[in-house]
Amino acid sequence: MPEEKSKAIVIRELAGFEELAQVEALEKDIWVLADRDVLPVAMIVATQEAGSIWIGAFEGSQLVGFAFGFPGFEQGKLTIHSHMLGVRDSHRDSNLGFRLKLAQRERALALRPAGRRGDGLRIEEMTWTFDPLQSRNAHLNFSKLGVVANSYKVNFYGRETSSALHRNGTDRLWVRWPLLSRRVQLRSEGSDSRAEVLDALSTVAPLVRFDAHGTPVESDLAQALSRQRVVIEIPSDILQVEKQDLELARQWRRATRSAFTSALNAGFFVAEFCRAVRGQQGPGAYVLERGAPELYVPEMSRGW
Secondary structure: OOOEEEOOEEEEEOOHHHHHHHHHHHHHHHHOOOHHHOOOHHHHHHHHHOOOEEEEEEEOOEEEEEEEEEEEEEOOEEEEEEEEEEEOHHHOOOOHHHHHHHHHHHHHHHOOOEOOOOOEOOOOEEEEEEOOOOHHHHHHHHHHHOOEEEEEEOOOOOOOOOOHHHOOOOOEEEEEEEOOOHHHHHHHOOOOOHHHHHHHHOOOOOOEEEOOOOOEEEOOHHHHOOOOEEEEEEOOOHHHHHHHOHHHHHHHHHHHHHHHHHHHHOOEEEEEEEOOOOOOOOOEEEEEEEOOHHHHOHHHHOOO
């Protein structure tokens, strides 16, 4: 993979024990994890040797960000599951998360697993999870990368972990990234869907709404799910809410958990996200469409 440079940052595959060993310390730094929740260096070395993808962002010899994905088998297809993406706080606003994901995509597409008859296969989809209350991550995943989601995992990693970021449960959206789709290609080139999403939001009353006091207000579920489109709003910065009022943050978890699970069970999927929909400090909003993701992204229905 060619090296990629911007502002003295080099993005490339991790090479050798010394570079892989930096991941363990960076995990603790990014997520404030206890030893029991950190992926140990012995496992990091073994997973790379067995074919997992480890992409690093380096400033000189220092690792400042990384992306880790391992092979998976989902819905009858070989995939890459991107288990971790992390960037040091000091580099959080330098677009590194986006660049690491694009490098991960490039590496995944370069893999050529052998089929039963020796024909070359191609990995066409990557998956990962993220906390749907995290507006920054939702913006990266949906707006910039073009993922879709139709699976919600309640307390996927248990009720909490040692990380201070997991005091409000570990609910996750399981997202799908169709690597060869036109949607993903356009987003990777900087295409912006914000205008279309804002137009859609203007015509739909949210299933969960951010009110003037910052609390979640839930609409009538049956009425909302009778529509073709559903909107779920979230706070612009849930981590700040957690610091100021943990019980309010938990209200947001309960309200959005109910909304997402009800909508997905009723045949919707998460199609888009738009942050700051009512001014710079306004909430973010998910748009859920009725139907299967394959109808929205036709390339997802292709088989090998």
